[in-house]
Amino acid sequence: MAEFEREDGVTRDNLVQRVALMEAMIAEGRQYTGHNAWIFVLWGLVDLTAWAWQNYSPHTGGPWAWPICLITGVVLTLAGKAMQKSDKGYSRNDVCSRVMGVWGMMGLAMGIYVACAILTHFSWQYSYVAALLMMLGMAHAISAMFLRWKMQGLVAAVYWAGGVAIFVCNSWRATNAIMLIEMGIVMVLFGLYAMWREPRGGGKQGACA
Amino acid sequence: MTYIERDGGTTRDELVQRVALMEEMIAEGRQSTARYGWMFVLWGLTYFAAIAWTVYLPYTEWAWPACIAACSVVFGIVRSRQSCVEGQIDNLRRHSLDAVWQVIGGGIILYLIAVIASGHGKEPEYLAAVLFFNGLANGVSARILRWWPQGVAAAIWWGCGTTMLLFTTRTEILTLFLMATFFGMIVFGLYAMMLENHMSSMVPGEQQ
Numbered sequence: 215m216a217e218f219e220r221e222d223g224v225t226r227d228n229l230v231q232r233v234a235l236m237e238a239m240i241a242e243g244r245q246y247t248g249h250n251a252w253i254f255v256l257w258g259l260v261d262l263t264a265w266a267w268q269n270y271s272p273h274t275g276g277p278w279a280w281p282i283c284l285i286t287g288v289v290l291t292l293a294g295k296a297m298q299k300s301d302k303g304y305s306r307n308d309v310c311s312r313v314m315g316v317w318g319m320m321g322l323a324m325g326i327y328v329a330c331a332i333l334t335h336f337s338w339q340y341s342y343v344a345a346l347l348m349m350l351g352m353a354h355a356i357s358a359m360f361l362r363w364k365m366q367g368l369v370a371a372v373y374w375a376g377g378v379a380i381f382v383c384n385s386w387r388a389t390n391a392i393m394l395i396e397m398g399i400v401m402v403l404f405g406l407y408a409m410w411r412e413p414r415g416g417g418k419q420g421a422c423a
Numbered sequence: 424m425t426y427i428e429r430d431g432g433t434t435r436d437e438l439v440q441r442v443a444l445m446e447e448m449i450a451e452g453r454q455s456t457a458r459y460g461w462m463f464v465l466w467g468l469t470y471f472a473a474i475a476w477t478v479y480l481p482y483t484e485w486a487w488p489a490c491i492a493a494c495s496v497v498f499g500i501v502r503s504r505q506s507c508v509e510g511q512i513d514n515l516r517r518h519s520l521d522a523v524w525q526v527i528g529g530g531i532i533l534y535l536i537a538v539i540a541s542g543h544g545k546e547p548e549y550l551a552a553v554l555f556f557n558g559l560a561n562g563v564s565a566r567i568l569r570w571w572p573q574g575v576a577a578a579i580w581w582g583c584g585t586t587m588l589l590f591t592t593r594t595e596i597l598t599l600f601l602m603a604t605f606f607g608m609i610v611f612g613l614y615a616m617m618l619e620n621h622m623s624s625m626v627p628g629e630q631q
Contacts, residue, residue: 315566323559330585356522381541
């Protein structure tokens with residue numbers, strides 16, 4: 215230990231304290247994901263609704279299915295977050311802020327990308343649909359690495375596999391099925407899993423909103 | 424303070440300690456991004472080389488794989504030498520930044536392999552997606568480091584990606600891609616290198 219002290223003035227106690235703090239932050243970060251997992255469920259349901267509307271009722275405003283559902287999703291997410299913020303029992307740590315930063319940036323990038331693709335009529339291309347899955351996979355993978363959470367890493371791998379599968383299958387039927395599975399079912403299931411985990415992380419104390 | 428103590432069981436000293444540690448980590452993270460500014464320049468030049476190959480040279484299908492492979496080798500060699508000389512800065516934020524770039528870099532490579540191998544390389548809109556991925560990496564990094572110049576780099580990538588969906592001729596797409604690469608990667612990399620030079624010329628106590 216004396217070697218540590220000689221090299222850069224860091225004592226053993228200081229290191230132990232740092233490690234403990236980092237572990238606590240990672241645990242709180244996972245709880246944060248669980249606490250906000252309703253957003254995954256919400257967006258899974260939004261995607262499923264838009265998909266069902268477009269496929270089963272294309273003559274009743276079919277082209278508007280995605281724009282309307284996406285805007286509704288954004289409004290509900292913002293309303294839900296505003297309600298959560300009024301809950302005083304939650305504080306915020308560094309890992310939570312970073313996880314929030316990743317999802318915030320992903321949401322912003324995806325929002326711009328989707329809006330532009332819809333407005334310029336490029337949303338039918340395989341490369342567009344695959345890029346959405348790749349982007350979601352990236353956000354999950356980064357979050358998984360921050361939180362050292364294998365389950366979220368697995369979800370990221372599933373999204374990336376879906377993105378690659380769209381190019382490999384090269385058909386609209388397959389692309390539709392992959393979108394349905396990934397954007398709807400995987401998102402809802404992961405959200406429910408994270409919500410189920412949250413209370414096991416110790417409830418509200420130390421989590422973040 | 425009593426409110427905080429009652430609420431989350433966190434004392435004032437612990438909070439002060441956390442804030443100090445976070446500030447220290449942010450400073451270290453920015454410094455290490457500045458130290459790795461050459462990577463942005465290297466990858467920017469690689470993009471330029473690959474595009475020049477596809478426009479002016481034969482065997483265009485090999486342009487991207489060959490340039491990316493060559494760049495990866497140079498990148499690996501320089502980075503390992505840099506690590507040997509300077510040692511590693513290890514903190515949670517540094518690891519987070521590594522995670523962001525590794526994941527998004529890996530994702531871009533996987534996406535490009537899938538596009539090219541499946542014969543979708545002729546759909547130029549996939550390049551817009553690549554610009555959005557690059558913007559995402561810069562955006563997340565900027566958010567973690569609270570560093571607005573990198574936020575500007577992210578905005579450049581996203582702006583060019585958006586414009587690429589509006590202007591879709593081959594010349595327009597190439598111009599936008601080169602613009603994004605030049606400003607979002609090479610100029611930002613040079614700025615980071617300049618910052619690193621500036622920081623290393625300062626007395627340690629003056630650095631913030």
